[in-house]
Amino acid sequence: MALRLSKRLVRFTLMVGGFLILLITLSSHSSTKEYMPQPLDISSFSTPLANFGNSISNTILDAAGMEAESQRMEAESNAEVNGEKVLTGDEIPDDLLDEQAKALKDTANAAGIEDMSKSVMDFIKPSFENRGNRPKACFVTLVRNSELDGIVKSIRKVQERFNKQFMYDWVFLNDEEFTENFKETILHEIPTSVVKFGVIPKEHWSYPDYIDQSKAADTRIKMADIIYGASESYRHMCRFQSGFFWRHKLLDDYDWYWRVEPDINLYCDIKYDVFKWMQDNEKVYGFTITIHEYLATIPTLWKTSMDFFKKHPEYVDKDNLMEFISGDKGEHYNLCHFWSNFEIANLNLWRSPAYTEYFDALDHAGGFFYERWGDAPVHSIAASILLPKDKIHYFSNIGYHHPPYDNCPIDDRVWAENNCDCQQKNDFTFKGYACGKEYYAAQKMDRPPNWEEYSH
Numbered sequence: 475m476a477l478r479l480s481k482r483l484v485r486f487t488l489m490v491g492g493f494l495i496l497l498i499t500l501s502s503h504s505s506t507k508e509y510m511p512q513p514l515d516i517s518s519f520s521t522p523l524a525n526f527g528n529s530i531s532n533t534i535l536d537a538a539g540m541e542a543e544s545q546r547m548e549a550e551s552n553a554e555v556n557g558e559k560v561l562t563g564d565e566i567p568d569d570l571l572d573e574q575a576k577a578l579k580d581t582a583n584a585a586g587i588e589d590m591s592k593s594v595m596d597f598i599k600p601s602f603e604n605r606g607n608r609p610k611a612c613f614v615t616l617v618r619n620s621e622l623d624g625i626v627k628s629i630r631k632v633q634e635r636f637n638k639q640f641m642y643d644w645v646f647l648n649d650e651e652f653t654e655n656f657k658e659t660i661l662h663e664i665p666t667s668v669v670k671f672g673v674i675p676k677e678h679w680s681y682p683d684y685i686d687q688s689k690a691a692d693t694r695i696k697m698a699d700i701i702y703g704a705s706e707s708y709r710h711m712c713r714f715q716s717g718f719f720w721r722h723k724l725l726d727d728y729d730w731y732w733r734v735e736p737d738i739n740l741y742c743d744i745k746y747d748v749f750k751w752m753q754d755n756e757k758v759y760g761f762t763i764t765i766h767e768y769l770a771t772i773p774t775l776w777k778t779s780m781d782f783f784k785k786h787p788e789y790v791d792k793d794n795l796m797e798f799i800s801g802d803k804g805e806h807y808n809l810c811h812f813w814s815n816f817e818i819a820n821l822n823l824w825r826s827p828a829y830t831e832y833f834d835a836l837d838h839a840g841g842f843f844y845e846r847w848g849d850a851p852v853h854s855i856a857a858s859i860l861l862p863k864d865k866i867h868y869f870s871n872i873g874y875h876h877p878p879y880d881n882c883p884i885d886d887r888v889w890a891e892n893n894c895d896c897q898q899k900n901d902f903t904f905k906g907y908a909c910g911k912e913y914y915a916a917q918k919m920d921r922p923p924n925w926e927e928y929s930h
């Protein structure tokens with residue numbers, strides 16, 4: 475018996491050793507490369523991301539399985555000698571398997587990978603416990619003093635179609651002080667809600683020390699022909715929306731936000747509390763419009779992202795929405811993204827270690843400045859990979875406009891019941907440049923029966 479136990483111990487130790495070597499090999503494969511502006515070389519992606527999804531946890535499971543299998547074989551080979559009943563396969567007592575699982579978990583802990591499931595949902599779930607109650611939610615608007623007229627237009631629509639009934643707070647952020655005139659005008663427009671004005675801390679709207687500013691300046695010259703390619707402030711804006719807006723102290727009080735920009739329109743009444751709907755239905759990220767990104771603005775975003783997720787398979791949700799952003803399991807980006815000028819989402823997604831580390835990896839790669847990475851593809855890639863797909867929601871019933879596109883309910887009943895004033899023929903969802911088709915396919919949803927009518 476003692477001999478059997480020690481044999482088992484030796485085998486188990488060898489297996490754990492092998493497992494640790496495998497882990498070291500995996501992590502050394504993904505050492506970060508110095509950034510070099512170059513066309514996206516996806517041919518180097520020999521392994522689709524989907525295969526990385528659970529590689530570490532599979533390794534653990536495989537190790538546990540191997541140990542169980544070795545016990546079965548050992549039991550079989552010893553059966554005749556000992557004249558005992560042989561325990562095979564499923565007959566191995568649960569407590570023995572539990573013990574092995576625990577031993578493996580302890581080994582993993584010692585290797586510093588103790589938390590095998592680092593799902594962003596762990597950070598978001600606590601806000602679902604508020605089910606049935608009013609969510610801690612606000613509108614958030616990043617805006618310049620010079621955009622006062624445009625933001626007043628947006629506020630009037632949001633107030634009229636939704637917020638005069640629900641009276642959620644509104645947070646305004648700016649990279650410089652809001653003028654008194656700006657604040658007074660806004661307060662006058664939103665008399666029934668708490669309104670807060672904040673200045674963005676310098677470190678959230680400036681160059682990190684690892685960015686070569688002359689290289690960034692060269693990029694702006696080279697990209698002058700691309701939309702916003704020459705703009706420095708646009709890049710700070712995109713980086714701020716990608717990595718910082720929820721870190722502003724004024725956002726600390728909230729779990730949910732709805733992003734509103736100047737010059738948007740709401741075409742339909744929203745008669746229910748969308749924040750509460752998100753909370754009570756355990757959704758995390760809601761959008762209205764999908765679209766393809768300009769490849770020239772993000773040549774290396776996909777490779778940088780996949781490098782990160784290959785290095786951190788523990789963050790990849792096993793039921794993710796990769797199919798929305800890639801037609802070949804992660805090898806190539808299909809450029810689809812949620813248009814982030816409208817977002818109704820849970821702030822804890824961005825606060826999670828998974829997203830924070832992802833953003834840090836992107837920020838260090840430099841593409842916010844050496845290319846022109848937008849917050850829309852960044853948020854979309856993260857949400858599609860980090861979240862279970864059923865946490866993402868398309869608000870087909872919210873009539874929305876951000877120049878130049880519309881989301882207009884093509885369901886006649888929804889359109890009529892909510893007093894919509896948009897043209898259904900302008901609905902962008904199924905038109906060529908949108909990604910509605912990809913989204914419906916990825917979610918395994920049937921397209922509305924009349925979708926083709928609105929696809930040209």
Ligand SMILES: Nc1nc2c(ncn2[C@@H]2O[C@H](COP(=O)(O)OP(=O)(O)OP(=O)(O)O)[C@@H](O)[C@H]2O)c(=O)[nH]1
Nearest residue numbers: 616617618621647648649707708711734735736815
């Ligand atoms: N405070 C501040 N806000 C900015 C700045 N640049 C952009 N924003 C805001 O950031 C958001 C996104 O900027 P937009 O200029 O609307 O970018 P976009 O939606 O990609 O492009 P268009 O709407 O088509 O111009 C808007 O709410 C702007 O008001 C800036 O330099 N300072």
Ligand SMILES: [Mg+2]
Nearest residue numbers: 735736815876
């Ligand atoms: Mg805009």
